[in-house]
Every structure is written in C-alpha cells, then in structure tokens.
Amino acid sequence: MEHYNMNLTLKVWKQKNAETGGKFETYKVSNISSEMSFLEMFDVLNEQLIREGKEPIAFDHDCREGICGMCSMYINGRPHGPWHGTTTCQLHMRAFKDGDTIVVEPWRANAFPVVKDLIVDRSAFDRIIQAGGYVSVNTGNAQDGNSIPIPKENADKAFAAAACIGCGACVAACKNSSALLFLSAKVSHLALLPQGEAERKERALNMIAQMDKEGFGSCTNTGACEAVCPKEIEITNIARLNREYVAAGWASDTKKH
Amino acid sequence: MLDSKIPAGKLEDKWTDYKGHCKLVNPANKRKLEVIVIGTGLAGASAAAALGEQGYQVKAFCFQDSPRRAHSIAAQGGINAAKNYQNDGDSVFRLFYDTIKGGDYRAREANVHRLAEVSVNIIDQCVAQGVPFAREYGGLLNNRSFGGVQVKRTFYAAGQTGQQLLIGAYQALERQVALGNVKMYNRHEMQDVVMIDGKARGIIARNLINGQLERFFGHAVILASGGYGNVFYLSTNAMGSNVTAAWRAHKKGAHFANPCFTQIHPTCIPVSGDHQSKLTLMSESLRNDGRIWVPKKQNDSRKANEIPEEERDYYLERRYPAFGNLVPRDVASRAAKERCDAGYGVGTTKQAVYLDFKYNLINKYGKAEANKHGIQNPDTETLIRLGKEVVKEEYGNLFDMYEKITGENPYEVPMRIYPAVHYTMGGLWVDYDLMTSVKGLFCLGEANFSDHGANRLGASALMQGLADGYFVIPYTLGNYLADEISVKPIPTTDRAFVETEAKVNERINRLMSIQGTQTVESFHKRLGKIMWDKCGMARNEQGLKEAIQEIRDLRADFWKNVRIPGGIHEMNPELDKASRVADFLELGELMCMDALERNESCGGHFREESQTPDGEALRHDDQYMYVSAWKLNGEHSWELEKEPLNYEVIKPTQRNYK
Ligand SMILES: Cc1cc2nc3c(=O)[nH]c(=O)nc-3n(C[C@H](O)[C@H](O)[C@H](O)COP(=O)(O)OP(=O)(O)OC[C@H]3O[C@@H](n4cnc5c(N)ncnc54)[C@H](O)[C@@H]3O)c2cc1C
Ligand code: SF4
Ligand code: FES
Numbered sequence: 001m002e003h004y005n006m007n008l009t010l011k012v013w014k015q016k017n018a019e020t021g022g023k024f025e026t027y028k029v030s031n032i033s034s035e036m037s038f039l040e041m042f043d044v045l046n047e048q049l050i051r052e053g054k055e056p057i058a059f060d061h062d063c064r065e066g067i068c069g070m071c072s073m074y075i076n077g078r079p080h081g082p083w084h085g086t087t088t089c090q091l092h093m094r095a096f097k098d099g100d101t102i103v104v105e106p107w108r109a110n111a112f113p114v115v116k117d118l119i120v121d122r123s124a125f126d127r128i129i130q131a132g133g134y135v136s137v138n139t140g141n142a143q144d145g146n147s148i149p150i151p152k153e154n155a156d157k158a159f160a161a162a163a164c165i166g167c168g169a170c171v172a173a174c175k176n177s178s179a180l181l182f183l184s185a186k187v188s189h190l191a192l193l194p195q196g197e198a199e200r201k202e203r204a205l206n207m208i209a210q211m212d213k214e215g216f217g218s219c220t221n222t223g224a225c226e227a228v229c230p231k232e233i234e235i236t237n238i239a240r241l242n243r244e245y246v247a248a249g250w251a252s253d254t255k256k257h
Numbered sequence: 258m259l260d261s262k263i264p265a266g267k268l269e270d271k272w273t274d275y276k277g278h279c280k281l282v283n284p285a286n287k288r289k290l291e292v293i294v295i296g297t298g299l300a301g302a303s304a305a306a307a308l309g310e311q312g313y314q315v316k317a318f319c320f321q322d323s324p325r326r327a328h329s330i331a332a333q334g335g336i337n338a339a340k341n342y343q344n345d346g347d348s349v350f351r352l353f354y355d356t357i358k359g360g361d362y363r364a365r366e367a368n369v370h371r372l373a374e375v376s377v378n379i380i381d382q383c384v385a386q387g388v389p390f391a392r393e394y395g396g397l398l399n400n401r402s403f404g405g406v407q408v409k410r411t412f413y414a415a416g417q418t419g420q421q422l423l424i425g426a427y428q429a430l431e432r433q434v435a436l437g438n439v440k441m442y443n444r445h446e447m448q449d450v451v452m453i454d455g456k457a458r459g460i461i462a463r464n465l466i467n468g469q470l471e472r473f474f475g476h477a478v479i480l481a482s483g484g485y486g487n488v489f490y491l492s493t494n495a496m497g498s499n500v501t502a503a504w505r506a507h508k509k510g511a512h513f514a515n516p517c518f519t520q521i522h523p524t525c526i527p528v529s530g531d532h533q534s535k536l537t538l539m540s541e542s543l544r545n546d547g548r549i550w551v552p553k554k555q556n557d558s559r560k561a562n563e564i565p566e567e568e569r570d571y572y573l574e575r576r577y578p579a580f581g582n583l584v585p586r587d588v589a590s591r592a593a594k595e596r597c598d599a600g601y602g603v604g605t606t607k608q609a610v611y612l613d614f615k616y617n618l619i620n621k622y623g624k625a626e627a628n629k630h631g632i633q634n635p636d637t638e639t640l641i642r643l644g645k646e647v648v649k650e651e652y653g654n655l656f657d658m659y660e661k662i663t664g665e666n667p668y669e670v671p672m673r674i675y676p677a678v679h680y681t682m683g684g685l686w687v688d689y690d691l692m693t694s695v696k697g698l699f700c701l702g703e704a705n706f707s708d709h710g711a712n713r714l715g716a717s718a719l720m721q722g723l724a725d726g727y728f729v730i731p732y733t734l735g736n737y738l739a740d741e742i743s744v745k746p747i748p749t750t751d752r753a754f755v756e757t758e759a760k761v762n763e764r765i766n767r768l769m770s771i772q773g774t775q776t777v778e779s780f781h782k783r784l785g786k787i788m789w790d791k792c793g794m795a796r797n798e799q800g801l802k803e804a805i806q807e808i809r810d811l812r813a814d815f816w817k818n819v820r821i822p823g824g825i826h827e828m829n830p831e832l833d834k835a836s837r838v839a840d841f842l843e844l845g846e847l848m849c850m851d852a853l854e855r856n857e858s859c860g861g862h863f864r865e866e867s868q869t870p871d872g873e874a875l876r877h878d879d880q881y882m883y884v885s886a887w888k889l890n891g892e893h894s895w896e897l898e899k900e901p902l903n904y905e906v907i908k909p910t911q912r913n914y915k
Contacts, residue, residue, distance in 0.1 A: 033530055055822055063326075142385035189387065
C-alpha cells in the first residue's frame, strides 16, 4: 500500500457546553500521513492547538478498535465518515486526499444533547436497556450451559444482533432521530434465544415506551440507519421488532379485557 | 505483616469450607449497607450486579459515558472454563495447574484453585443471561484452544468475546439500576479514597462533565478499575485505561504487588509511525490457525508470497515442537524479539514477523469443507475459497480490522505482527478475600495482582474478572460487612470527606497553575519510551537504574513545564489526562524498582542476567519465591514486604514447552 502525506482543512463544530450555542471553526493541518487513523489526525490537531495556546477539540473515544462505541463524529454529512461498516476510530486517512476539506459535527438528535464540542450525551440508550434489555436471572442459579442446545443458526443470528456497540450512529443518520435500529438489535438478540423467551412481550413494549419517552422520533423505514451502522446491524431486525411489538400489544390487550 | 488469610485445609476444599463458614449479612441488614464499586468492566459490572441482586445499596462509577464501554469490551479471543465439554482431559485441577505453570510459579495456589473451580459457573451464568457464545451445529457450545495449554477449553463469540460478556454483565447491571439497587455514575472519575478510623469509607470523585468534586460514602469500597499497561504509552489498552484509582489507594496505604509483571503480547499490529496513539491486538486465538515465521535469510527484502516454503523459518515450531505456535505469550514475544534483533524481521521497519493463515486455510479448513461438501480432488483455489469462509466466521472482525489499519488483506498476504504491551499481572495486593491491605478496600479484576503470577495465560483475564465479581466478592464482602452492620452511613460533611476533598482540589489546582510549554501527551510519550526501552521485554540492572533516574527527572519536568488548557470547572479531557499521567510517572518508578529488585527471570519479567544457555527465562526459586508487596513511605520511598509463596500441591519446575 502506497503511503502519502496530505494537507487538509477542517471545519469542526465547537460548543462550550449544553447551555451555550455552537459554531464551526476552521483549522488547517499539514503533513498528515495516510497511515494515520482519523482520530490520530485529531490528536495532531489538538497538540498543535495546545501549543498555540488555543482550546483543543473535545471528542469521545476510548478503545480505538471499533468496539466500545464511544467515538461519534459526523464526518462530511455521514455518521462515522465515508467507509462502510466502520467506526470513526477505525476510519483511516487513506480515505482522504491532499487538499480535502473535512466537515466534522457531533451527532444531532434531541435525545442526544451536546455536552461539549463533538461530545454528546447518550445516556438515553442506557435507560432504554434499563426498561427491559436483559434476561432477569440472578447470579448463581443458572443450569449447565449445555443443557439448552440452541440451533447454530439462531445463535449466529442472535450474535449478529448483539454486535451492536450502542454508538448512536443510526439515530444520527435518521431524519426522524429514531432509535429503532439500536432497540431492535437488542430485542432481536434476546428474542432469538430461548433464555429471552419469558420476558419477550414486556421487553418489546417497555423498551419502546422508554424510547418514546426519551424523545427519539418514529421510524419511517428510510434505511439510513442500516447504511451507516458500523456493525452492519440489519434492518430486518426492525421488522422482527415490529412483529414482537404487535404480538405483545395484542397479548397485553387481551390481558386487559 | 501481610496476612493472605488463606483458609486452612486441603486445597480443593478451601473455597467450599470458606463459603460454609464465612460470616453472612441478613437481607434486612444488606439493605442498610452501602457499597461503592469503581469500574464497570467485567469485574466491576459483575460485582455491582451481583451485589445489587443481593440487596446491597450499590453506587457504581465509570469514566466513560456508559458502563458498557469499559475496556473489557475490547477483549477478543475468549474465556477459559474447566467444563471439559470436549472430553479431552480437562478438569478443574488441570486448569489450576496450567494457570500456575503459565504464571511461572509466582501465583498463590489457593486463589488460582478457586478461580478454576468457579470457572464452570461463569459459563452457565453467561449462557443464562443470553450471551451468544459460538455453537456447534448440534446446538452445543463450541471451544477453541489458547496458548500454553493442550486442551480446548476456551469459550468464545467470534473475535468479540469481551464485548458479549460485558454486554451480559452490563445488562444485569442495568437491571439492578432499574430496580433501584444500583445507582450508576457515568463520566465520574475517582480521585481518592476517604479513610475514617483506619477503614475505607468513601471516595472523592470528579464529575467529568462539569469538573465538580463530589463526595460519596460507602461501608466498603471496591476497586475494579482495570490494568495500567498505558504507563508504556503505547499498548493494546483503551486510551483511557489508567492506574489512578489503584494508585490513589496505594497512597492511602494499599500495598502494590509485583508492579513490574507486565504482559507483552506477541501478536499485535506493529507500530507504523510517530503518530501512533495505540496498538491493536490480533487475538491469540489466531495462533490456532496462523503459523508464525520469518525468512531464513537475514534482511530478506522479498515479499512474503515470493519466499518459498523451504526458505521460511517457522521458529516457534522449530524451537518448541511440543507447543509450537501455541507457546505462552511471554515465550512467543521473546522469540519474536530475538529473531528481529538478529536481523530476520520483516516489513519496512524490520520490527515484525509473519502470521500466516494460508496453510490451515487450505489444509485444515479447506479440506474439511471439501469433504463435507463431497468435493473430490479439489484444486487449491477451491480449497482456499472454502477455507476462507470458515476463517471469516471465526475471525472475520479481526481480519477486517487488520485491513482497515494496514491497508493489506490478510486473506491474501500474511499479517505482520510484533509484540506489544497488553496486560498487567501486577496490581494492588489482596488477600484471599480480595481485600487490600487497607481495611474495607477491595480490589477485583486486572487491577489486583492475584491470579496470574508472572505471566497470564490467554482467555484467563475475562475468567478472573467475572469470577471475582459474580462468585467471589458476594461471599467475601459479606464476611467483612457482617461486622459493620451497626455502622450508620457517615454524612459526607464529616471532616475526613472535607479534608480529602481539599487535598484533591489542591492537586488539581496545582496542575492547572503550572501553565508550562509542553503537552501532556509529550510527557506520556517520553515516559512510555523509557519504560519500553528499559523496563520492557528485556531488562537489566544498568538500564533499570538509568530508567529510575530518567523517570524522576521527567516527573520533575512535568510538574514544572506541563501545559493544560481550559479550566477546572468544565469538561476538560486534557486535565483528566494530565492527572492520570502524573500517576503513571510515579508508578513507572516503582515498576523499575521492582524489576531491579527481582534479579531473576520469570514469566513476562526477563532479566538479561538470568537466562538459560538457550535464552529461556531462568527462575531462582531459592531467592525469589515470593510476592513483592510494596508499601509507600513517602516521596520516592517504598518498603518491600515479601509474601512467601508456599507450593503444597504443585512442585515448581523449570517451565518447558519443548
Ligand atoms: C485488546 C484486548 C484483548 C483482550 N482479549 C482478552 C481475551 O480474549 N481473553 C481474556 O481473558 N482477556 C483478554 N484481555 C484482557 C482483559 O480484557 C482485561 O484484563 C479485562 O477485561 C479487565 O477487566 P476489568 O474489569 O478488570 O477492567 P476494565 O474492563 O479495564 O474496566 C475498568 C473500569 O474501571 C473504570 N475506571 C478506571 N479508573 C477509574 C476511576 N479512577 N474512576 C472511576 N472509574 C474508573 C473504567 O471506567 C472501567 O469501567 C484483552 C485485553 C485487551 C487490551
Ligand atoms: S445499531 Fe449500529 S449504529 Fe445503531 S447504535 Fe448499534 S452499532 Fe451503532
Ligand atoms: S473509540 Fe471505541 S469504537 Fe471508536
């Protein structure tokens, strides 16, 4: 792979905190290696800003391996930038060329208020999980792991849904700021396994109720979420969620009467 | 004197006897007891969930924006358990034995045996939570092998085992949050332990969103704050992983054990340039199917695929025929360094070796798949195509990650890998109850020193984290708190809270007032370089002595010249980082002192003065059969307490993987 260096212009959203408004600032960086990750390019910029006595740009990140779900930049109009199935931290500068201008914003959604610069508050996701994204089993009373055989196909599908990293790119990409891809991934993960069976109905109902409460919008099936999801969570999970929801709603209606 | 409080009796009965006789807290009293848990990785999340389920009032803390993002999420390869589902001779004893041997006889028998015992419960618990482990076609759980052992006991979920286990623990934790048993504090960083009458009774934490200091009371405090590999700057750890919580506890009297025992992992993507901010692991599980080699010729500049089979040196298979590519990590790392130092390295920097999947892709998976599909005499191309599908299922995410980082396709060309700092076996000293030398202060997971001796076997950290959190602390904490039930919650207006907070405040102000010219990052990089060069894969007396002086100088420079932008009462990631680097600067010195004191080689600690004629680590059991527990006495001054290791069941021998 050929390596090259590039000079870039960055337009980055700066905002002091949740209470104040924000605006774009323009920065220049030079000699950026195509081998760097996108966040390493930000490291270079921040080092430069600190040395110049200016405020560095705050952004969320931790693992830098595409798995913790912490990084969250809206790059050139796309959550996590141009590479398919890739988080911001795994995006590498090979994706850009000398002279490019790159626009970087935080996730934008009412349910994800900006904390500072590119950092947003995603605790709404935790509260959606609290509403039912688990199997209610206390520690210490589990039976032998092999006593419930699970067809490989179901196990694999559950795993694919469980791969969601809770980054929120799906919300950021959606014009309605719907959290349905995230939510459906969790509901699918547990609905596909016998362990999740007992609470299947309440889970879907309660998690959706919480999602509405948090101020996420509704899903109009544009598919924007699936296109940007770094873990390639499939939109078929939303269809499965809808089935779960309808079935659960039906069951809870019958219970009421 | 340190008392490890190992129960009397036969090794295999100790834990059962302990559980049968330890003190208990009744359910009504549990509700009156408050417990602080620092960290929500596998150890902390499992502990907080399990204690919440029992009815304790738990307060849990993490510095990320959600507990689900703890560094444990990044673990790739798997988790060990002595289930013997493969019928290949595994047992609790064998897992115990392998772990002690893998740790080069520097871990406690009683702790490790308990770990092996509860390993089987972990798998059951995780399955019940819905953790989607890999399965066979018959629907049963699948296993893979890891280094240093000859059985298949590793459970996994593709290359995302840590993620799936942590999500399981996180969900259990969030369930307790919903039930009101756990209160979760995200974006909070513990700054100090509050001591009252000689016991840990709370913490001071900094709210990372607004910079405010906050006080929290607990009848006990549990640290599960992870490892300190980032003292080397470059490591496979997450960017935020740090030693701060453990270090502040050390300053409050908790002994730090075996600080120099660092694991350098053999298979990581090599450094590509000065901009490098972290290193990425390629899971050990890849050594199941990848063969490691370098060219037989020095400074061979041909591409990997141009080097014919007979001109490749599969040096691990050559040197260690019994374990081959699956020797333990410390052995594999040193062997890679040896080849590169001798001029056989590959790639532009020559600091790399090949990890090659082609052989097994064709011969193992390709052929098996061809048989399965009834394809007679398949050509190589067909075999490669069939093999690729299997490899993709097993390690797809790792291969993708490799390609994103390096721009090379590892299905086509061998991976280039080199050792990198990965895990710290050392940590806060704990007794059998996982209590530190400070009363009421416990330590779990990678942050403690307890189970891995001088080298950790692959897939054993996840096991230890969950063992500590789900199955050990629920008993041992009760044993401590049973005597605390009459203690009423202490208001955080108590003098101890006020004074501790004032000290924390003073330190932060001091950092912010320096306003020098150099960035935090630049100090961290310099520290990392000293540590890697002089306290890394090979260490010697002279280098360590130099390192101690260099670190002292660097620390003095830091407190004079560091520049931290922004303010105190706002979100300020540079300040967070500065505070962590300041602690690393103190820890680095202690690590070098520990490495200097231990003039033997064992596990990941390789003193050049102590090796066998063929370059293997040479232990000195007559002189160093102890845990080094360091007590802080003052600036640059530590006192060494030795906890002797008594092997009652296993007879230590020179490790041999040949
Ligand atoms: C890339 C990689 C792959 C790995 N793969 C494997 C594997 O396959 N198998 C295996 O067994 N092991 C593996 N390991 C090792 C294993 O992942 C870790 O040792 C283990 O997950 C550590 O868990 P923990 O709970 O002790 O700490 P962590 O997961 O590191 O969690 C630490 C927690 O403490 C919090 N914290 C830290 N300091 C503070 C503070 N001051 N205040 C408040 N909160 C704080 C953090 O927010 C976090 O929640 C791997 C490690 C790496 C780096
Ligand atoms: S569904 Fe995809 S985009 Fe949405 S939170 Fe999960 S991983 Fe991120
Ligand atoms: S930093 Fe963890 S996913 Fe990007």
